[in-house]
Amino acid sequence: VEKQFTEQWRHPTPVPTVIKIWRIYGERSVLDRFFLERRTGTSGANTRRRFHGTIRKCRLGDTSTDGVLCKLSDCNMCSIIRSSFQLAHVGERTNFGRFGAGIYTSATSSKANDYYGGSASSNRAMLLNDVVMGEGVKLTTTDESLTKPPAGYDSVIGEPGGDLNYDESIGAYRLNDAIRASFLIVYK
Numbered sequence: 001v002e003k004q005f006t007e008q009w010r011h012p013t014p015v016p017t018v019i020k021i022w023r024i025y026g027e028r029s030v031l032d033r034f035f036l037e038r039r040t041g042t043s044g045a046n047t048r049r050r051f052h053g054t055i056r057k058c059r060l061g062d063t064s065t066d067g068v069l070c071k072l073s074d075c076n077m078c079s080i081i082r083s084s085f086q087l088a089h090v091g092e093r094t095n096f097g098r099f100g101a102g103i104y105t106s107a108t109s110s111k112a113n114d115y116y117g118g119s120a121s122s123n124r125a126m127l128l129n130d131v132v133m134g135e136g137v138k139l140t141t142t143d144e145s146l147t148k149p150p151a152g153y154d155s156v157i158g159e160p161g162g163d164l165n166y167d168e169s170i171g172a173y174r175l176n177d178a179i180r181a182s183f184l185i186v187y188k
Contacts, residue, residue: 050105100146
C-alpha cells in the first residue's frame with residue numbers, strides 16, 4: 001500500500017511521508033454487497049485499487065490510539081468507513097463532476113490529495129479503495145453531461161491528455177456497492 005501511494009504520487013510536489021496505514025475491514029453487510037457486485041454486477045468483474053480524498057474532521061488514524069470513528073456529521077472520512085460510499089452525497093462538496101455525477105477515484109495518490117479537506121490534525125489522510133470497474137471507456141476530455149457510462153461500458157476512466165492532467169475514474173454511477181474502502185493512509 002505504501003509503495004503504491006509513493007509510486008503513484010505524480011504531482012511535482014515532494015512525496016509525503018506515510019505515518020500509518022490502517023486496514024479497513026468494514027461492516028459485513030457492506031462487504032457482502034461489494035463481493036456480490038464484483039461477482040455478478042459488471043462485465044468482467046475488473047476490480048482496481050484507487051485512491052479517494054475527502055474531508056476528515058477528526059484525528060482518525062493519526063496514532064495507534066486514534067482508531068475509533070468519530071460521530072461528526074461533516075466528517076466524510078468516518079462516514080465512508082462506517083457505512084461505505086453513498087451516491088446520494090455526490091457533488092455536495094465540489095459542484096463539479098468532470099464525467100457527471102458519480103464516486104470519483106484515481107490511480108494517482110496526489111490527485112486524491114487534491115480533494116483532502118480540513119482536519120483537527122496536521123496530518124492528512126486518504127482512502128485506498130477496491131473499485132469494481134468492469135469494462136471501462138477511456139476519455140481525455142470533460143463530459144459533465146454523463147449520467148452513466150456509454151452503452152457497453154461499466155465505468156469511465158479519465159486519462160491524462162485533452163483537458164486532464166491526471167487520471168480519474170468513476171466505477172460507481174448507479175451503485176454504492178461497486179466501491180469499498182480498504183485502507184486508510186495517514187501521511188504528512
